[in-house]
Amino acid sequence: MKGKKSTKIAAWAAAVFFVGTLFPYAxxxxxxxxxxxxxxxxxxxxxxxxxxxxxETETLVTGAIRGMVDELDDFSQYLEPKDYKTLKxxxxxxxxxxxxxxxKVNGFITVMSPxxxxxxxxxxxxxxxxxxxxxxxxxxxxxxxxxxELMRGPVGSKVKITMSRKNDKTGxxxxxxxxxxxxxxxxPEVVYSRMLDxxxxxxxxxxxxxxxxxxxxxxxxxxxxxxxKSLVLDLRFNPGGLLTGxxxxxKLFMGQQQMVVYTQGRKPEFYQEFKTAKEAPxxxxxxxxxxxxxxxxxxxxxxxxxxxxxxxxVVGQRSFGKASVQQVLPLNDGAGLRLTIARYxxxxxxxxxRDYRDxxxxxxxxxxxxxxxxxxxxxxxxxxxxxxxxxYTPGKAEPEMKFTEKDPVLDxxxxxxxxxxxxxxxxxxxxxxxxxxxxxxxxDASDTEAxxxxxxxxxxxx
Numbered sequence: 463m464k465g466k467k468s469t470k471i472a473a474w475a476a477a478v479f480f481v482g483t484l485f486p487y488a489x490x491x492x493x494x495x496x497x498x499x500x501x502x503x504x505x506x507x508x509x510x511x512x513x514x515x516x517x518e519t520e521t522l523v524t525g526a527i528r529g530m531v532d533e534l535d536d537f538s539q540y541l542e543p544k545d546y547k548t549l550k551x552x553x554x555x556x557x558x559x560x561x562x563x564x565x566k567v568n569g570f571i572t573v574m575s576p577x578x579x580x581x582x583x584x585x586x587x588x589x590x591x592x593x594x595x596x597x598x599x600x601x602x603x604x605x606x607x608x609x610x611e612l613m614r615g616p617v618g619s620k621v622k623i624t625m626s627r628k629n630d631k632t633g634x635x636x637x638x639x640x641x642x643x644x645x646x647x648x649x650p651e652v653v654y655s656r657m658l659d660x661x662x663x664x665x666x667x668x669x670x671x672x673x674x675x676x677x678x679x680x681x682x683x684x685x686x687x688x689x690x691k692s693l694v695l696d697l698r699f700n701p702g703g704l705l706t707g708x709x710x711x712x713k714l715f716m717g718q719q720q721m722v723v724y725t726q727g728r729k730p731e732f733y734q735e736f737k738t739a740k741e742a743p744x745x746x747x748x749x750x751x752x753x754x755x756x757x758x759x760x761x762x763x764x765x766x767x768x769x770x771x772x773x774x775x776v777v778g779q780r781s782f783g784k785a786s787v788q789q790v791l792p793l794n795d796g797a798g799l800r801l802t803i804a805r806y807x808x809x810x811x812x813x814x815x816r817d818y819r820d821x822x823x824x825x826x827x828x829x830x831x832x833x834x835x836x837x838x839x840x841x842x843x844x845x846x847x848x849x850x851x852x853x854y855t856p857g858k859a860e861p862e863m864k865f866t867e868k869d870p871v872l873d874x875x876x877x878x879x880x881x882x883x884x885x886x887x888x889x890x891x892x893x894x895x896x897x898x899x900x901x902x903x904x905x906d907a908s909d910t911e912a913x914x915x916x917x918x919x920x921x922x923x924x
Contacts, residue, residue, distance in 0.1 A: 506519070510522075524540075524797075528540040534802065535817075536567070536568075536818070537788055538799075538800060539605050539800040540797065540798075541607075541790075541797055543795065543797050545605075546790075558616055558617035558619070558645040558646065559580075560587075560621070560643050560645065560646075561580020561581055561582045562582045564593070564606060565782075565784060566605075567818065568818055568819075571601055571602075571604070571609050572590060572591070573588065573591040574701035574756055574782075575589050575701055575846070577648065580646060581644060582643070585641055585643065588843055590628055591638075593609060594624040595622075596612040596622070597621055597622050614645070618644065618645065620642055622641065622643075623642075624637065624641075626638060630838075630839055630840060652667065652671050653668070653674065653680075655685055657688050658694065660689060661690065662694060662879055663686075663694070664872075665678065665693065665694070665695050665696065666696040667695065667700055669703045669760075670708050670760035670761070671707060672704065672707070674707045675707060675714070690747075692879040692883075693748070693749050694872065695749060695764075697753050697761040697765055698753060698754040698756065698757055698846070699757070700757050701782075702761055707760060708722075708723070708761075708763040708764050709763070712738070713738045713742055714744055715773055715774070717745050717771075718740055719737055720809070723763045723767060724806070724807050725805065727803045727805070733804075748879055748883050749775070750774060750878055751764070751769070752777055752872065753777075753778045753780075754781070755780065756782060758782035758785075762784070762828070766814060769829065770808045772890075775883040776829065777831055777833045780829065780830050780831065780834075782828060783816025783828035786802045787803055788801060788803070789803045812829075845867050
């Protein structure tokens with residue numbers, strides 16, 4: 463009896479910890495969910511008393527917290543004390559790794575893109591590949607940071623990775639032969655530029671790191687000296703990066719006091735605007751921006767800002783849809799909570815984040831191109847490999863410019879720039895204006911019909 467009583471006390475204490483630790487500001491909500499809270503305590507108590515093996519209350523409560531957070535989205539995360547400590551002490555810079563940009567998609571740790579001239583790239587790792595295991599350790603149920611930590615290690619050390627790849631014919635993921643990588647010091651190149659013809663410049667931005675903006679400036683200056691009069695900004699397979707990098711890149715092309723992006727959550731203090739402060743160095747250059755299904759995060763902020771401010775025509779396929787704001791909160795036991803508190807919106811109020819869990823919201827999120835150009839995944843990968851193979855690496859001779867793969871997305875962008883992107887922008891503006899007028903026109907039509915009916919009734923009465 464005494465043991466059962468102590469177990470019940472422990473269960474209630476765990477429940478108080480469970481609620482109080484995570485939501486110290488929301489005790490008023492406890493009364494409304496008291497039945498659910500009692501159910502939680504009852505389940506916890508029953509497990510403690512009857513499960514086939516002894517269990518620790520702390521283990522059960524931690525599992526409950528983790529399960530609760532996992533129900534929210536793919537980016538909110540419960541951090542064990544050791545993971546939270548690692549996060550606080552984490553410093554950005556060079557590291558020993560494989561050269562893979564990752565995200566969590568549909569619960570799987572997924573390759574967004576391999577970096578040029580890295581072990582992953584040279585081994586043929588492809589966008590959308592899924593990481594299943596690291597050195598034999600299953601990572602399918604692991605959070606992203608923990609899995610990344612397993613992949614990192616001393617430069618020169620080896621790591622075995624098990625991956626799966628989607629079969630384009632069946633649509634099913636198939637396990638690949640195990641890869642063995644030798645970790646390298648990863649210092650990625652982020653900008654590649656060239657002239658497409660005598661007047662059209664081309665910049666391929668790999669990601670948004672701390673020096674992306676400076677490299678972009680250098681590339682733009684070089685292309686201007688070569689006679690650039692219009693620009694293609696290629697953000698395909700760009701998984702994003704720093705928010706500051708995205709805002710600063712957008713500022714290169716936008717006018718004074720224009721909105722780049724804003725964040726919005728449930729609380730007023732989570733609303734934040736990011737605007738340009740002064741006139742851009744390239745405010746008038748005609749632009750086309752290329753995106754695809756692997757364009758995410760910061761690349762979506764840039765393409766959405768240029769699109770909404772009528773600064774560029776966006777060409778390609780709908781982007782990935784990843785743009786949420788996380789806040790990290792310390793918990794009482796040394797653990798932490800990474801919680802999504804807001805989402806990013808384009809200047810015209812379009813939410814960038816896609817909800818991959820709720821199929822009813824499939825049409826919300828991501829950046830939709832002004833001109834859609836669909837491609838088969840295998841053809842897109844060939845183009846991706848081709849571009850990355852010609853990225854210039856410091857200390858090595860500049861590779862020869864050979865482009866053998868047909869690129870219909872780039873071809874369409876060039877066609878638009880030659881004809882004048884202002885035509886498409888004007889057509890888009892007319893379409894949007896017409897859509898805004900539709901409700902009013904329908905109302906006017908309804909009023910006319912109603913008046914006609916009233917007139918008929920009056921005449922019949924007479």
